[in-house]
Amino acid sequence: xxxxxxxxxxxxxxxVHFFETSxxxxxxxxxxLVTVHCEGVDGWGECVADxxxxxxxxxxxxxxxxIRQYLGPMLIGKSVEKGSDVPALLAKVxxxxxxxxxxxxxxxxxxxxxxxxxxxxxxxxxxDKIPCGVSIGIQDSHEQLVDKIAGELAAGYQRIKxxxxxxxxxxxxxxxRKRWPQILLSCDANSAYTLADLDHLKKFEEFKLLMIxxxxxxxxxxxxxxxxxxMQTAICLDExxxxxxxxxxxxxxxxxxxxxxxxxxxxxxxxxxxxxNIAQKFNVPVWCGGMLESGLGRSxxxxxxxxxxxxxxxxxSASKRYWKEDVIEPEVTVSGDxxxxxxxxxxxxxxxxxxxxEKITVKKETLRQAK
Numbered sequence: 001x002x003x004x005x006x007x008x009x010x011x012x013x014x015x016v017h018f019f020e021t022s023x024x025x026x027x028x029x030x031x032x033l034v035t036v037h038c039e040g041v042d043g044w045g046e047c048v049a050d051x052x053x054x055x056x057x058x059x060x061x062x063x064x065x066x067i068r069q070y071l072g073p074m075l076i077g078k079s080v081e082k083g084s085d086v087p088a089l090l091a092k093v094x095x096x097x098x099x100x101x102x103x104x105x106x107x108x109x110x111x112x113x114x115x116x117x118x119x120x121x122x123x124x125x126x127x128d129k130i131p132c133g134v135s136i137g138i139q140d141s142h143e144q145l146v147d148k149i150a151g152e153l154a155a156g157y158q159r160i161k162x163x164x165x166x167x168x169x170x171x172x173x174x175x176x177r178k179r180w181p182q183i184l185l186s187c188d189a190n191s192a193y194t195l196a197d198l199d200h201l202k203k204f205e206e207f208k209l210l211m212i213x214x215x216x217x218x219x220x221x222x223x224x225x226x227x228x229x230x231m232q233t234a235i236c237l238d239e240x241x242x243x244x245x246x247x248x249x250x251x252x253x254x255x256x257x258x259x260x261x262x263x264x265x266x267x268x269x270x271x272x273x274x275x276x277n278i279a280q281k282f283n284v285p286v287w288c289g290g291m292l293e294s295g296l297g298r299s300x301x302x303x304x305x306x307x308x309x310x311x312x313x314x315x316x317s318a319s320k321r322y323w324k325e326d327v328i329e330p331e332v333t334v335s336g337d338x339x340x341x342x343x344x345x346x347x348x349x350x351x352x353x354x355x356x357x358e359k360i361t362v363k364k365e366t367l368r369q370a371k
Contacts, residue, residue: 001038001111002079006072006103008064009033010363013294015322020138020163022192029292030060033357034067035074036106043110044352046262046297047102053241055291056098056265057192063099071099072367083122084270088097097242097267104268105300109348114180118303123269124344125306133159133313134321135188135290149176152161159184159210159313165192170200171180173207182294184313188213191239195223204233210312211236211258221246224255230366234258238289242266253284258312259288263304264297272304280309288314295319295328299348302332306342314364316340327357 014028032047047067049058070077070093081322086104093100112119139145149160150284157302162172166189176185185295193201193215204212211234216223218239228235234257241247241259243266250256262271279286288305291297291370301316317329328350334340343349 001041001081001107001114003036003038003075003077003125005037005366005368006067006076007035007037007364007366008063008067009035009357009361010060011294011327011357011360012362013278013323013360015292016324018137019292021163021188022138022190025137026292028295028357032060032102033292033294033296034059034102034159036103038110038114039050041110041113043106043108043113044296045104045106045109046103046264046287046293046300047098048262048290048291048293048297049098055283058096058098063096066093066364067103068258068367069104073094073370076367077369080107083111083127084284087268087270091195096261097271098264101264101266101268105263105272109300113347117347118344118346120303120306120342121298123273123303123307125303125342126308127306127310127342128344129341130302130310130316131158131313131337132317132340133157133161133184133287133315134317135161135315136163138163138165142172145172145201146175146179149180153180153183155318156334156336156338156367159165159186159318161186161188161213161315163187164189166197170203171227173209177207184210186210186213186236188238189215191216191218195227198227201227202231205231209233214238214240214259218251221250221253221255224250225253228254228256236260238262239265243271244278247275247278251279251284257284259284259286260293261286261304262289263300264291269300269304276307276309285309285311287312288316290315290317292322294323295326295332295350296352298332299328299350302340302342303348313338327353327360329353
């Protein structure tokens, strides 16, 4: 497949309900979509970078700049056989994994279309359905949070994850556990604590959590290992895992017992599969985290989640939880018992809605080979 051009498209999608973490509150999402135009087929990818560099050093504006000036020119005019060819072509640029992931995943999408096979099978997936959990942000009150959890449980979701931060943690978890003693419950701190909070974090043990996600520094393995040694509850690493090497280091050090794989965070499907394989070798389960993706990114998460070591419910939930109107059809839906059925059709299994995408596009640019 010869890459003829790349289109960068910034869209803005309002959220159905605000989403708050320890970083702040969001009411809408600016997103960067990329279209890689190959001979005879277009592939689409989504850059999962946020509007601001809080979760990661990357953000939408920086990702767009790096693709425009560096990564895009490295690909345009090149011929590739498969998505896994892309990382080597972009290796000269250090970091910028979310920008790279958007481009690589677009090529995987194009490859699946060109070969007329489902993307999930191209990735090596084995499941015909995936279990779903939800991530619920910090709310205005405990009562509001409890109401949201009740709604998600009624919708069939198999695991509830709540965001926590100092001042919104132990009391919240206690109220949830008192109301629902048996549900599969976890929490996500997004690096809101330090090892000085050890005694406080130990209070989380009484709530029988599936995991505590990324409690300490976003780039740390050493102190997470120290924390895990003193905790019965499993630590899950998210932000700290940016590569298969990171996964191996964390597991050899004993920094965690669960890994959250976000395909954009690690730089694309190739590295996500490598992280999956390392964790499987260590007999450590993984799950697929979400980044408030549109239906495009969500369809890629679904495909990745079919790999065999995705043994825990991920954050790949229904479109309607986030968007009044998604950019794909059919929209992603979750069954009453908490599963997404895998669509056994070529490509992602979902069709992009060009009219809807055009309607919410705020900026668009096509990169071509210099003459």
